[in-house]
Amino acid sequence: MVVISATAAAEKHKKRYPGEAKGFVEEMRFVAMKLHTRDQAKEGEKEPEGQPVAKWDPTIEGYLKFLVDSKYVYETLEKIVEVASFPEYAEFRNTGLERSECLAKDLEWFRQQGHIIPEPSSPGVTYARHLEELSEKDPQAFLCHFYNTYFAHSAGGRMIGRKVAEKILDGKELEFYKWDGDLSQLLQNVRDKLNNVAQNWTREEKDHCLEETEKSFKFSGSILRLILS
Template identity: 70%
Template sequence: MDGKLVYNTLEGIIDETNFPTYAGFKNTGLERAESLRKDLEWFKEQGYEIPEPMAPGKTYSEYIKDLAENDPQALICHFYNIYFAHSAGGQMIGTKVSEKILDDKELEFYKWDGQLSQLLQIVRQKLNKVAECWTREEKNHCLEETEKSFKFSGEILRLILS
């Protein structure tokens, strides 16, 4: 649920924005909130209780909202890390989880409309185009935000392990 909250927040910001930097990232094909909703519904149908989001997801969601209003370079860093990390490493993790505990059920989270590599390449090109307009300081600021992105994502991942 924490991951879903973060995806809902990020995708809501992108979908509802008039800010040109963010508007270019609407409907990229990488969106995961709807896929997560379907997967959670499936788990519920299997008899699992779906918890409410916890502090790590809520905190990250609020942080992303603040960045959207005040720090576009930092938000773009989180956008990149959330989508690219989960798509690249996520497929491998999803396959292992499916094999080990889900009787080979393929979760919606790991399905994309189209070739994932193509979707990632298109978004990567858009990201590079946005960053071309940034100053060196803005580019550095974006890169420096990576540590926070990993920290927030790691806190959510640790919920799974607890």
């Protein structure tokens, strides 16, 4: 009877956390996918807000705001893992996913085309401040943002970049959307590191990390919407 109860409890445990058998990153991915709209991902559950990307009418000025604020956030992420308030952050240095140098090159290209580069605005500055505060006291929540920021850019971010380039840049591909080496392997390396770090977390800490996903979407969404400003 005890064996049956233990088995039943184990089954219930597995059903409660989709993706758990593949590692914690798969749990993170599952939660993130549910926060997409149905036209963005087949697992999406959110109702769409505003027009789909294909119908956006971006401007150079708005896109520059987006790139500047994105650079500010990526610089903050890179600085946090370099300083490493918690030892596990050091695992995420020099992953090959870093974006700030690429964005610096892109902004310099725009400058050479005669465009005025704006200062970072409220969405980027606010998000960077939130990341700094989390990183010093809440590593699980911080790594949720770390994961979602880098992995979202490698997927949906690339698609958005391509659509914007088609509309306002004559199809030019920015450095922001290029990686040195095999991107799929770079992403897998970071998945492995995140899974290894999460092995030392309690279930409560893992749940806390997952609960931060919605906040990461709100912050990143506010920066993304700068494209239309």
